[in-house]
Amino acid sequence: MTEPVPATPSPIEALKDKEPSKAPRSQWKDVWDQLRHHKGAMFGGSFLIFITLAVLLGPYIWQVDPQKLDIRNKDMRPIYHLLWDSDAKAAWSKPLGSDQLGRDNLAQMLAGGRASMAVGWAAMVLSLLIGTLIGVLAGYFKRLDGLLMRTTDLFLALPILPLLLVAVTLFRQPLRSSFGPEGGMFILIVTVIAITSWMPTARIVRGDILAIKEREFVLAARSIGTTSGKIIRRHLLPNVLSPIMVSAALGLATAIITESALSFLGVGFPSDFPTWGKMLADAVQRMEQFPERVLLPGIAISLTVLSVNYLGDGLRDALDPRIRGR
């Protein structure tokens, strides 16, 4: 008659769960793998880390006061001048030479880099905060969208560099008196750069938020009663992280260049406070006799910005899931 049915039926081959051969990979691991193959990004990233460490730790290793005047040892050449000119006025006590007031160039480069990088990072973070906030608010709350995007368009129509100059010359005095010459200038430059550079981030974030908030997982989150604030923090922000990171890299590069441009035009930090842009501007008058004083800060600015740009390029490729894995 009927065949006896086995107590536990043997599972059908096709329906058997396959053991995953590899451990599941997180998104960030994929991104890192892609980024590792981007030579420019690797070079850029490592140079950025190097220069950050150099300006952070350098002043503890090379303990010379960058503002100390040593008028007897003024106008020293960098040490490598001895290679072709043994009579050059150079010594190991001042490896990169000294300027017309005898201030040590290496110490100035380190201190100036510190100022430039600090302004760059702070302005970038502030502009990202403003941009992300406005982008998220405009994308998520439909009532705010029109108003905020008109504001963004208005800011985009502002002439940036003239306004920067106007703002710096106008507010220099009151901020200096309340926060001291360096602190006041730092606050002023960072705020001014941030206020004039958040618009691209806001636009990109708004566009992405508009697309993501219509997806099912946001609907699911809302249906179990998640509040708007939690949805934004837990579900939307992690998903717009990649465009924010790309604009962070571009923002850092722009902020460093803008700060140097302001210093170059003479509206930046006070004259005894070294930054790369100010060193370059001061050296331009004597660049025929001492070209290295223009070259050193100029190359420092250019290489830093170049490495940040390469890093941003690589990040954009690595964070784009359509390109990743190719």
Add this chain to the structure above:
Amino acid sequence: MLTFAARRLILSIPTLLFISFVVFMLLQLAPGDPMAQVPLTVPPEVKEKMRQALGLGEPPLVQYWKWLVQVGWIEPKVFIDWLTRESWLLGWLPDTQLYNGELRVISWQTRSPVMDIVIQRIPQTLWVVGIAYLVAILVALPIGIYSAYRQYSVFDQAGTFVTMVGFSIPPFFTGPLLIVIFSVQLGWFPSIYDTTHVVNDWASFKVQLQQMIMPVMVLAFQITAQLSRYMRASTLDNLNQDYVRTARAKGLSEAVVVMSHVVRNSMIPVVTVIALGIPSIFGGAIITENVFKVNGIGQLLITALFANDLPMVMTLTFIFAVLIVMFNLIADVLYGVLDPRIRYD
């Protein structure tokens, strides 16, 4: 399209009004005093009269209104008069004589109308910046197209590297660098742009060319970097489209496929980028003009700022804002004209 352009044009008026209002109120906070240079022996009541003569006695809103009337109504009248009287373009028309001695926007530095100085400075800026822009477009487009066509080739890699460098090196570094190399070491070009130089024969034309090369190179390098990146990206997008395969399938030569099919389509976003870049060039040229001592508009703005010449700063910033808004509008309209898939209505 026409209604779209008209609507945008009308919408740009409140935008410009708002921008000018914000900038004007910002300038009201300026700590400087235009009477600071006046000797201390001048009695205070005379100083007060001088202040009144500069239009400083009124409340800020009245000052703003007066400035608006001067820039928006009186200056255009002066300009039309000048057009019909002296310019070669409309000089054949009878003199309109619209302007009859109203007060114009007066610079605090020179006590002469701001617009006259701006008109004097515009040719220098246009010569240097305009030629740099043209050079950049002529160089950038072929580079972008070719490096997209041969993607990942040696040319493309080198081009990408050079554009990255052009992106990253600020003009206040390339400028002094070129001066050290070409005017100090080699002595080929003058380091300062002489704006009083008159071109009337071949020799003076050569001098003009020599002094223009370096500022044009600095500006063009930057703009080339940006434009060729856009051109490359846009050409790459189009090269993988179906219509390109169709064109090849029906046996068109590569030259025709690339030059007339792909380039025409990939020019659409690039043309708008070019239009959008024109006003920022006026702003970005401030540094280059400063390095090479070209006394153009950017240099005018810097000197006015340092001299605390608020009417000049205000008017120049407003001109920049007008340029930005206008070229935004032009870019949008161009986009619609060039790409029939885009409909604004």
